[in-house]
Amino acid sequence: MRILCVGLTTVDLVQRVAHLPGPDEKVQSESVDVAAGGPAANAAVTAAVLGAPLGIEVTLVSAVGAHPLGDLIRTxxxxxxxxxxxxxxxxxxxxxxxxxxxxxxxxxxxxxxxxAGNRTTPVPAGGLPDADLTLVDGHHPALAVAAARSARRLLVDAGSWRPVFADILPYAEVVACSASFRHPAGAVDAPHVIVTHGPAPVQWITRGQKARDIPVPPVRAVDTAGAGDAFHGALAVSLVRGEPLPTAIHEAIKVAGVRVAHAGPRTWLNYL
Incomplete structure (x- = not known):
């Protein structure tokens, strides 16, 4: 089984503080972490860790480049x-x-x-690899559209509206939106739409049916950074395994709960 993630990769500099600094104020951070980040990259890492014991291979197509910071991402x-x-x-x-x-x-x-700013990132010369399920986050539009058109099954991470989604969403099997996502035309027309609301229930909408709420177990939040990305990575693993969507959503909620319960961009993976 193979998962393809297509989208943004960043270098994340994460610092924990007791309070946010005001104008011209300096604060001492409690900890510092540096890791690869971005929606597609974080989802790929989550999927790879969850999928390794199951023989699931995860590939990320993104723009990294030859700058020295790219070595940190690759490592x-x-x-x-x-x-x-x-x-x-x-x-x-x-x-x-x-x-x-x-x-x-x-x-x-x-x-x-x-x-990604105003960068234009083309499809790699060798094309995109075949996969059983593809996840796109809408960054790097040319890549996202090519991935959507070639996907066997498409999961869209719709954190916030981007114009390229108009070309991507018609190919989607599942669209996972944050509560802040706003489609200019109103409702998202996809077979399945999932809307996360942080600690509030996840809304699941199947085309032609009444929306259903799936509860989120209470978790003491220690670090919410990347929780949505973890949700998407876990959802991809469950979907590629052929699990029913309600089961996949429950598993994704569980994994996102583990994420927010632990500090730092990578430590939480040890608790999966």
């Missing part, structure tokens, strides 16, 4: 079993960097990120 992904196909191997500018600040008291996070 981190390889350490967690993700095969990287770099769609921009000769690019010398820095990859996207996200500065993530986590409040130690609540686990809430603030993020300053450039994301």
């Amino acid at each position: 981190d992904l390889a350490a967690h079993g993700v095969t990287l196909i770099d769609a921009a191997p000769e690019r010398t500018d820095p990859p996207p960097v996200s500065a993530v600040t986590v409040l130690s008291g609540t686990g809430e996070r603030s993020i300053v990120s450039r994301n």
Whole structure:
């Protein structure tokens, strides 16, 4: 079984603080972590860790480039079993960097990120690898559209609206939205739509049927950064295994709960 993740990879600098600094204020962080980040990359890492005992292979297609920071990304992904196909191997500018600040008291996070900016990332010369399930996050539009059109089964991470989603969503089997997602035309027309609301129940909508709520067990939040990405990675693993969607959603909720209960971008993986 093979999962293909297509989208954004960043370098995440994560610091925990007791309070966010005000203008011209400096605060001492309690800890510092550096890891590969971004929706597709975080989902790929989650899927690779969950899928390794099951023989599930996970490939990430993203733009990393030849800048020294790219080595950090490559090392981190390889350490967690993700095969990287770099769609921009000769690019010398820095990859996207996200500065993530986590409040130690609540686990809430603030993020300053450039994301992919105005970069144009083409489909790799060798094309996209075959996969049983493809996850796209809408970053790197040309890549996202190519992946959507070639996917056997398509899972879309719709964190926030991007114009490219108009070309991607018609191919989707499952669209996983955050509560802040707003489609310009209103409702998302896909066979299955999942809407997460943080600690509130997850809403599951099947085309032509009444929406259903799936409860989220209470968890003491220590670090919410990447929780949605973990949800998507776990959802991809369950779907590629052929599990019914309600079961897949429950498993994804469980994995996201493990994520928010532990500090740092990678430590939580030891508790899966």
